């Protein structure tokens with residue numbers, strides 16, 4: 272069983288680094304922290320690295336303060352664990368390819384092929400946190416409230432609160448097990464999902480004004496320019512989930528949000544669909560990836576208008 276091999280490799284290693292993708296989300300941070308805490312409980316020497324700051328709404332999570340935000344890694348670890356992405360490049364961390372002896376990749380994206388010495392890619396898992404849940408359990412760690420808090424966050428965020436089509440009965444069973452440890456899920460949900468800073472509230476007001484609708488309202492676009500972020504004193508991670516407002520409009524099948532990054536002509540595009548558009552496929556064609564109803568890509572050499580035009584043309588082809 273691949274999980275046992277992964278655990279064996281981890282237990283045989285003296286130094287372990289855990290990494291995940293740039294612009295971290297709840298699944299990324301939650302699964303990193305859960306694995307980190309489990310390894311610590313086993314007396315292992317583990318460290319966590321991210322390229323970007325932990326989003327404000329996730330900083331309450333246990334051990335979140337131990338995540339090191341870095342541009343590059345120059346230390347060598349026995350094992351590097353890459354979570355919630357199938358590509359080392361998506362960590363955005365320089366020199367990462369030279370910082371390990373063995374690489375373990377754990378992910379749930381349908382577009383991930385798996386990489387490294389050991390990999391476990393399960394696209395039927397709603398979140399990487401579901402896979403980490405199994406691994407932690409097999410490590411013999413049960414009923415750990417801190418780990419459960421992190422895993423619940425992973426699963427809750429990646430399923431949009433058990434609402435997206437990736438949610439399964441297993442997702443609910445795992446959530447039930449996690450609740451049985453006594454976690455304060457009301458507090459977790461409020462922190463990670465509902466509560467927002469005033470700057471996020473103001474950002475939201477401005478971004479909603481950018482709505483563009485096409486093809487009889489089946490396609491919706493939202494735009495976050497650098498100027499909008501700056502004007503509202505909002506951080507990049509506060510754009511998370513705004514896309515759902517566009518997706519939720521009646522008649523909309525597919526929504527996209529275009530986020531201007533610091534670098535000129537670097538645009539992050541997120542895609543969400545309601546019933547039939549394969550976002551993973553579309554994102555893949557633009558050099559990204561993800562899941563069937565939620566995917567994304569980063570465009571690096573075209574203007575905002577050109578990216579919009581290209582994506583619009585591609586999406587029109589799949590409309591029914």
Ligand code: AMP
Nearest residue numbers: 541542559560561562565566567568569
């Ligand atoms: P996002 O739009 O960033 O919220 O991402 C939606 C889903 O697609 C998440 O599961 C991401 O991990 C995945 N995703 C986003 N961008 C990329 C990319 N460039 N390559 C592969 N997967 C991506």
Ligand code: MN
Nearest residue numbers: 296298299355
């Ligand atoms: Mn993620």
Ligand code: MN
Nearest residue numbers: 298355399429
């Ligand atoms: Mn995920």
